[in-house]
Amino acid sequence: xxxxxxxxxxxxxxxxxxxxxxxxxxxxxxxxxxxxxxxxxxxxxxxxxxxxxxxxxxxxxxxxxxxxxxxxxxxxxxxxxxxxxxxxxxxxxxxxxxxxxxxxxxxxxxxx
Amino acid sequence: xxxxxxxxxxxxxxxxxxxxxxxxxxxxxxxxxxxxxxxxxxxxxxxxxxxxxxxxxxxxxxxxxxxxxxxxxxxxxxxxxxxxxxxxxxxxxxxxxxxxxxxxxxxxxxx
Numbered sequence: 001x002x003x004x005x006x007x008x009x010x011x012x013x014x015x016x017x018x019x020x021x022x023x024x025x026x027x028x029x030x031x032x033x034x035x036x037x038x039x040x041x042x043x044x045x046x047x048x049x050x051x052x053x054x055x056x057x058x059x060x061x062x063x064x065x066x067x068x069x070x071x072x073x074x075x076x077x078x079x080x081x082x083x084x085x086x087x088x089x090x091x092x093x094x095x096x097x098x099x100x101x102x103x104x105x106x107x108x109x110x111x112x
Numbered sequence: 113x114x115x116x117x118x119x120x121x122x123x124x125x126x127x128x129x130x131x132x133x134x135x136x137x138x139x140x141x142x143x144x145x146x147x148x149x150x151x152x153x154x155x156x157x158x159x160x161x162x163x164x165x166x167x168x169x170x171x172x173x174x175x176x177x178x179x180x181x182x183x184x185x186x187x188x189x190x191x192x193x194x195x196x197x198x199x200x201x202x203x204x205x206x207x208x209x210x211x212x213x214x215x216x217x218x219x220x221x222x223x
Binding site for chain 1: 114116143145147154155156157160167168170200202204206210211212213214215216217219
């Protein structure tokens, strides 16, 4: 079963705009990770934020984590057409080893 | 390119058959994970191996089994296949850190 729910399910924006995706989860976690998946292909790791971190940046990506609300957000700034993909959050539960529990994903479409 | 390879890329077979999916992890990674991605279940963790031993088990059916060999490559065996087993099967690998690197996947179609 999936732990995470992502919102929105789908997002369509213009190139240059910012895209924000949200993820909620249910249990205590060691870390939360965001992955990108181009249509039917492998997942690409984007960024990892640990449970004791609140915000992290990587290039045009900004991730926040609120463990009290069990939620995270991924912001992609100045989006490009190449950012079109599905984005998944994945949580590593506390005491659950390294197995990841994935959210339902957000389909992002960036139009020219 | 993540450094994780999976073969075959596509597999089409009939119900009741048995298939083997193969994964080669990144050089030096001791952990291998298997995930299934289907339209109705999303991405689900199946099983993890660490240096040849089973480390964690997820939603893996009894008809499915896996192993990790001394050279660290892993195989996922799916038997008595059903239509519902049609999915993308991903392998991922990691070292001692938290990040998992995913392979390109094997698309299984059961007719």
